[in-house]
Amino acid sequence: xxxxxxxxxxxxxxxxxxxxxxxxxxxxxxxxxxxxxxxxxxxxxxxxxxxxxxxxxxxxxxxxxxxxxxxxxxxxxxxxxxxxxxxxxxxxxxxxxxxxxxxxxxxxxxxx
Amino acid sequence: xxxxxxxxxxxxxxxxxxxxxxxxxxxxxxxxxxxxxxxxxxxxxxxxxxxxxxxxxxxxxxxxxxxxxxxxxxxxxxxxxxxxxxxxxxxxxxxxxxxxxxxxxxxxxxxx
Numbered sequence: 001x002x003x004x005x006x007x008x009x010x011x012x013x014x015x016x017x018x019x020x021x022x023x024x025x026x027x028x029x030x031x032x033x034x035x036x037x038x039x040x041x042x043x044x045x046x047x048x049x050x051x052x053x054x055x056x057x058x059x060x061x062x063x064x065x066x067x068x069x070x071x072x073x074x075x076x077x078x079x080x081x082x083x084x085x086x087x088x089x090x091x092x093x094x095x096x097x098x099x100x101x102x103x104x105x106x107x108x109x110x111x112x
Numbered sequence: 113x114x115x116x117x118x119x120x121x122x123x124x125x126x127x128x129x130x131x132x133x134x135x136x137x138x139x140x141x142x143x144x145x146x147x148x149x150x151x152x153x154x155x156x157x158x159x160x161x162x163x164x165x166x167x168x169x170x171x172x173x174x175x176x177x178x179x180x181x182x183x184x185x186x187x188x189x190x191x192x193x194x195x196x197x198x199x200x201x202x203x204x205x206x207x208x209x210x211x212x213x214x215x216x217x218x219x220x221x222x223x224x
Contacts, residue, residue, distance in 0.1 A: 001158065031210055042201060043156070043214045092155055096210050099144045101203075103155035 002027050002095050004104035012110045013083055020079045021107045023093035028073035031096030034066070037106070038089045049076040049093075083111045122219045131189040133218045135202035138183065142204040146212065147176060147187045151198045159187070159200075189220075197222045 003026040013019050023032065032049040046066055047055040055068035070076045080087050088111045094101040125131045137145075143164040148156035162169045162176045162185075169176050175188040185202050199219050203212040 004155075033211075042216050043203075045211055045213075048211070099205055099210060100146065100158060100161060101210075101212055102158060103148075106155045108153075 001097065001100075001102045002029060004093065004095060004102060006091075006093060006104040006107050008107060009105065010108035010110075012112060015084050015111055017083055018079055018081045019083065019109060020077050021091050021093075023076045023078070023104055025074045025095050029095040029097065030073070031101075032070060032076045033094045033096065033101065034068060034076070034078045035092040035094065035103075036089045037092060043092065046078070046091075049078075080109065083109075085111045087111050121216065122221070124221045124223060125192050126223050127192060127194060129192055131187075131192045131196065131220060133187045133189075133200050133220065135185040135187075135215050136183060137185065137202075137204050137215075139204065139206060139213075140180075140183065141206045143207050144205045145176070145178060145185050146203045147174075147185075148201045148203060149196075149198045150201065150217075156201060192220075192222050194222045194224065196220060 005024045007022045034046040035043045036046055037043050045058050046061045047057040047068055049055050049068050049070040051070045065081050067079045090106045090108050092103050092106045094103045146161045147159040149159050150156045160171045160174050160176050162178050167178055173190045177186045199217045201217045202215040205212050
């Protein structure tokens with residue numbers, strides 16, 4: 001499976017600020033996804049990051065709050081904009097290989 | 113995808129015993145299922161998958177069973193070890209849909 005890295009691994013941010021999370025894969029992949037995992041909860045899909053076009057967002061998630069870039073087949077970014085304490089979560093990127101998805105280590109975000 | 117849920121949120125098992133983790137799904141159209149293991153501070157790790165044309169699949173110390181009649185999925189871990197302590201998630205997808213829907217997660221604690 002692909003090796004996936006995320007930066008930063010964790011951060012503490014002030015409300016009202018924005019944080020950009022990077023996801024890097026060691027091989028070209030067609031499908032990349034971004035998930036949110038709130039404390040003690042399961043994973044919720046935020047959006048599918050499409051290379052060369054706008055991301056496809058799930059219900060309850062909007063581009064203004066979670067802008068996503070996918071400039072090539074090995075890299076994507078997720079920005080959490082105008083943060084509030086409710087955005088404190090683990091943010092995970094995953095890559096699709098066939099129907100299977102493999103996950104990065106996650107970015108642990110705490111918003112004060 | 114529709115809701116995928118787990119029967120029990122926690123499971124305590126004696127080291128060396130077998131563990132059984134259960135998952136119920138509601139989407140009868142789901143045709144692909146994955147079990148993930150998430151250790152503290154890490155991203156979900158792929159364990160094993162199964163397609164709907166199979167009832168059972170075995171890996172190293174793990175077995176996944178699928179009962180399509182009652183829409184039930186289980187993960188059996190043989191000779192549970194302390195390193196098996198983690199949160200386990202089931203996930204499912206439907207035909208021609210690369211998105212995964214995750215269950216709530218079961219926390220497995222191995223007693224020495």
